[in-house]
Amino acid sequence: MEKVAIIGIGQTKFGEHWKYSLRDLMAEAGKKAVDDCGIAGKEIQAIYGGTMSAGRMIGQEHIGALIADAMGLTPIPSTRVENACASGGTALREAYLAVSGGHYDMVVAGGVEKMTDVYTDQASLALGGAADQEWEVFFGATFPSLYALIAKRHMYEYGTTEEQLARVAVKNHHNGALNPLAQFPFEVSIEQVMESPKVAEPLKLLDCSPITDGAAAVILANEETAKKIADTPVWINGSGQASDTLALHDRTNICTLNASVVAGKKAMKQAGVTPKQIDLAEVHDCFTIAEICAIEDLGFVKKGEGGKSMEDGMFDLNSSISINPSGGLKACGHPVGATGVKQAVEIAEHLRGEAGKRQVENVEIALTHNVGGSGASCVVHVFSRGGN
Amino acid sequence: MEKVAIIGIGQTKFGEHWKYSLRDLMAEAGKKAVDDCGIAGKEIQAIYGGTMSAGRMIGQEHIGALIADAMGLTPIPSTRVENACASGGTALREAYLAVSGGHYDMVVAGGVEKMTDVYTDQASLALGGAADQEWEVFFGATFPSLYALIAKRHMYEYGTTEEQLARVAVKNHHNGALNPLAQFPFEVSIEQVMESPKVAEPLKLLDCSPITDGAAAVILANEETAKKIADTPVWINGSGQASDTLALHDRTNICTLNASVVAGKKAMKQAGVTPKQIDLAEVHDCFTIAEICAIEDLGFVKKGEGGKSMEDGMFDLNSSISINPSGGLKACGHPVGATGVKQAVEIAEHLRGEAGKRQVENVEIALTHNVGGSGASCVVHVFSRGGN
Numbered sequence: 001m002e003k004v005a006i007i008g009i010g011q012t013k014f015g016e017h018w019k020y021s022l023r024d025l026m027a028e029a030g031k032k033a034v035d036d037c038g039i040a041g042k043e044i045q046a047i048y049g050g051t052m053s054a055g056r057m058i059g060q061e062h063i064g065a066l067i068a069d070a071m072g073l074t075p076i077p078s079t080r081v082e083n084a085c086a087s088g089g090t091a092l093r094e095a096y097l098a099v100s101g102g103h104y105d106m107v108v109a110g111g112v113e114k115m116t117d118v119y120t121d122q123a124s125l126a127l128g129g130a131a132d133q134e135w136e137v138f139f140g141a142t143f144p145s146l147y148a149l150i151a152k153r154h155m156y157e158y159g160t161t162e163e164q165l166a167r168v169a170v171k172n173h174h175n176g177a178l179n180p181l182a183q184f185p186f187e188v189s190i191e192q193v194m195e196s197p198k199v200a201e202p203l204k205l206l207d208c209s210p211i212t213d214g215a216a217a218v219i220l221a222n223e224e225t226a227k228k229i230a231d232t233p234v235w236i237n238g239s240g241q242a243s244d245t246l247a248l249h250d251r252t253n254i255c256t257l258n259a260s261v262v263a264g265k266k267a268m269k270q271a272g273v274t275p276k277q278i279d280l281a282e283v284h285d286c287f288t289i290a291e292i293c294a295i296e297d298l299g300f301v302k303k304g305e306g307g308k309s310m311e312d313g314m315f316d317l318n319s320s321i322s323i324n325p326s327g328g329l330k331a332c333g334h335p336v337g338a339t340g341v342k343q344a345v346e347i348a349e350h351l352r353g354e355a356g357k358r359q360v361e362n363v364e365i366a367l368t369h370n371v372g373g374s375g376a377s378c379v380v381h382v383f384s385r386g387g388n
Numbered sequence: 389m390e391k392v393a394i395i396g397i398g399q400t401k402f403g404e405h406w407k408y409s410l411r412d413l414m415a416e417a418g419k420k421a422v423d424d425c426g427i428a429g430k431e432i433q434a435i436y437g438g439t440m441s442a443g444r445m446i447g448q449e450h451i452g453a454l455i456a457d458a459m460g461l462t463p464i465p466s467t468r469v470e471n472a473c474a475s476g477g478t479a480l481r482e483a484y485l486a487v488s489g490g491h492y493d494m495v496v497a498g499g500v501e502k503m504t505d506v507y508t509d510q511a512s513l514a515l516g517g518a519a520d521q522e523w524e525v526f527f528g529a530t531f532p533s534l535y536a537l538i539a540k541r542h543m544y545e546y547g548t549t550e551e552q553l554a555r556v557a558v559k560n561h562h563n564g565a566l567n568p569l570a571q572f573p574f575e576v577s578i579e580q581v582m583e584s585p586k587v588a589e590p591l592k593l594l595d596c597s598p599i600t601d602g603a604a605a606v607i608l609a610n611e612e613t614a615k616k617i618a619d620t621p622v623w624i625n626g627s628g629q630a631s632d633t634l635a636l637h638d639r640t641n642i643c644t645l646n647a648s649v650v651a652g653k654k655a656m657k658q659a660g661v662t663p664k665q666i667d668l669a670e671v672h673d674c675f676t677i678a679e680i681c682a683i684e685d686l687g688f689v690k691k692g693e694g695g696k697s698m699e700d701g702m703f704d705l706n707s708s709i710s711i712n713p714s715g716g717l718k719a720c721g722h723p724v725g726a727t728g729v730k731q732a733v734e735i736a737e738h739l740r741g742e743a744g745k746r747q748v749e750n751v752e753i754a755l756t757h758n759v760g761g762s763g764a765s766c767v768v769h770v771f772s773r774g775g776n
Binding site (some may be wrong): 001021023047052053054055056058059060061062063064065066068069073074075076077078079080081082083084090094097098100101102103125126128129130131132133134137241242243244245246247250258259262372373376377 | 389409411435440441442443444446447448449450451452453454456457461462463464465466467468469470471472478482485486488489490491513514516517518519520521522525629630631632633634635638646647650760761764765
């Protein structure tokens with residue numbers, strides 16, 4: 001296997017981009033990534049693009065060709081991958097597999113979603129496509145309700161409290177307030193979260209990630225190419241992906257996302273690290289309960305201890321493990337297909353020491369964790385800093 | 389690079405499957421492929437699934453996890469890929485890249501589409517997602533009209549006639565009539581094609597591929613695994629993929645699908661063969677004019693000579709090159725995401741000598757050609773027969 005590094009990164013501001021289309025956003029992130037490492041576009045040999053539901057949200061499929069076209073990179077191979085909300089992480093993984101397998105020297109992994117061109121109820125219905133349409137969505141389930149079931153059970157099994165869930169939002173908004181590309185760069189208090197309108201009990205508005213437009217891109221290269229081009233390549237040391245049942249009711253235990261457990265173990269095993277060695281992680285906090293599950297499923301704490309550890313500040317910026325320094329999906333925003341790639345952009349900034357006010361100190365090993373639906377897909381990557 | 393072979397194949401009947409859902413169809417094709425090579429499901433290490441527009445046609449995204457779930461194969465990695473009508477060919481290519489790169493020993497490439505759960509106009513709109521939504525579909529263009537533009541120009545440039553286009557349908561229906569899994573297994577005459585209702589001049593109803601439900605699956609393995617399991621592994625000797633502008637109006641010449649040219653050359657170069665050495669090809673005949681372009685773009689005849697060569701019977705079953713022995717998209721049917729995988733199933737049957745009444749004689753080298761949209765994506769593979 002070839003060693004693979006991230007050598008270029010780019011991200012748009014996340015938010016409601018009324019003036020820009022999906023292709024505008026993707027082209028902006030792509031151009032930033034190309035400029036970041038100073039390569040010529042023609043050096044790129046392939047594209048993997050993650051998008052979840054452009055068909056339903058903007059009437060456009062065939063996003064791979066669209067990206068190649070918008071970036072002026074035809075006729076190179078360009079492929080859309082989709083694993084619901086883990087589409088971005090999957091694009092990163094497929095790009096990694098292709099380069100590490102020796103098929104290309106340099107590729108782009110991009111992620112994009114344009115969600116505000118439809119009414120919110122339509123966006124919510126489209127997002128329902130990540131769950132089981134026949135057995136969940138048809139009967140009225142939406143994503144907040146599915147994660148509310150997980151939250152209720154987690155509270156019942158482990159005594160997790162609504163205030164502990166709120167603490168996730170407080171931490172992530174604190175970090176997001178330091179991120180100039182975040183959709184909601186402001187602080188929120190426990191009280192504000194607790195008093196926000198109920199969406200699906202026990203989840204309130206401020207427990208939920210928003211509807212967002214945005215794009216992110218990373219350029220991956222093999223060792224020889226990376227060392228030529230990048231001063232501070234960010235190495236991908238491990239990649240893991242796993243699947244689970246689409247519907248929650250088919251799982252033995254809904255408090256554990258088994259795909260997270262399996263993908264996390266695979267990625268960390270390949271990288272030769274344990275959860276304790278991770279300094280920084282971007283995890284999939286589509287709802288506050290999802291972050292609690294993630295830190296447990298990845299082995300940062302024991303199952304059931306997520307809420308208490310969160311309350312104790314164990315995952316605050318520059319504590320034991322800095323979780324979601326970007327602000328996470330909660331405060332940075334969640335343009336579905338872009339999220340998994342944005343996570344990689346974020347950890348690259350920290351490993352390169354370029355994360356500004358939210359810079360995590362002494363980062364050696366970082367991890368990204370991207371979940372599809374209510375956990376039917378998960379992609380985990382482990383990264384480390386490397387000199388040239 | 390590892391050598392890669394197809395060791396198992398499966399396909400559903402193509403047609404209108406009122407009783408079966410997308411997951412039923414995918415599970416049936418997958419089970420057939422597993423049974424074909426006599427492996428246990430747990431030996432499969434990853435899944436790549438091609439689907440174009442399940443979000444718009446059945447409200448379901450996240451098709452990778454759905455396939456793993458439906459086939460009882462969780463928690464292995466499962467990823468949906470989408471390149472419009474080339475989604476199936478792309479699934480095959482990604483599976484090939486992953487195995488040849490040494491990441492897995494054995495994987496499934498599946499393709500599926502369930503198109504009859506919506507009204508035909510909705511299916512047509514969803515298919516429009518393969519074209520440029522902002523610059524073509526928004527202004528009223530549908531796929532028949534885009535290919536009609538290509539046909540008109542081809543007639544103007546090269547004197548291609550409507551009867552020559554009709555000859556493609558006649559040939560493919562002749563082949564399809566010999567295929568028990570074809571949607572329309574009956575012969576049509578030149579007169580019937582010429583007298584069928586006009587869809588978009590010069591294309592008539594019988595120049596167009598239909599709306600179809602169906603699925604196909606192939607199991608790929610590396611050399612060591614393939615030789616253990618398969619009596620007649622079908623080797624993948626070359627894989628090429630290319631992109632082009634989404635919109636027709638951005639191309640220098642709409643009679644040439646440049647993605648076909650580039651992908652074809654790459655695949656044949658890797659396989660070390662010339663167009664003359666191909667004995668059998670499954671090409672993308674979404675419309676009769678598309679097959680004319682394909683045989684020219686792949687180098688089987690010179691640009692402009694496709695119509696005349698077709699009229700002369702050069703591509704009939706067991707002539708110089710047998711094109712579309714399955715009946716092609718035209719007569720076998722076109723469940724969009726499944727088509728590219730079905731093409732591989734078809735050539736495997738011929739290379740194994742198991743194609744029944746439509747068996748092409750003395751096949752040594754075969755090719756599949758799968759196009760997305762009006763040519764913004766193309767995936768080509770070259771295969772050969774190999775003993776164990």
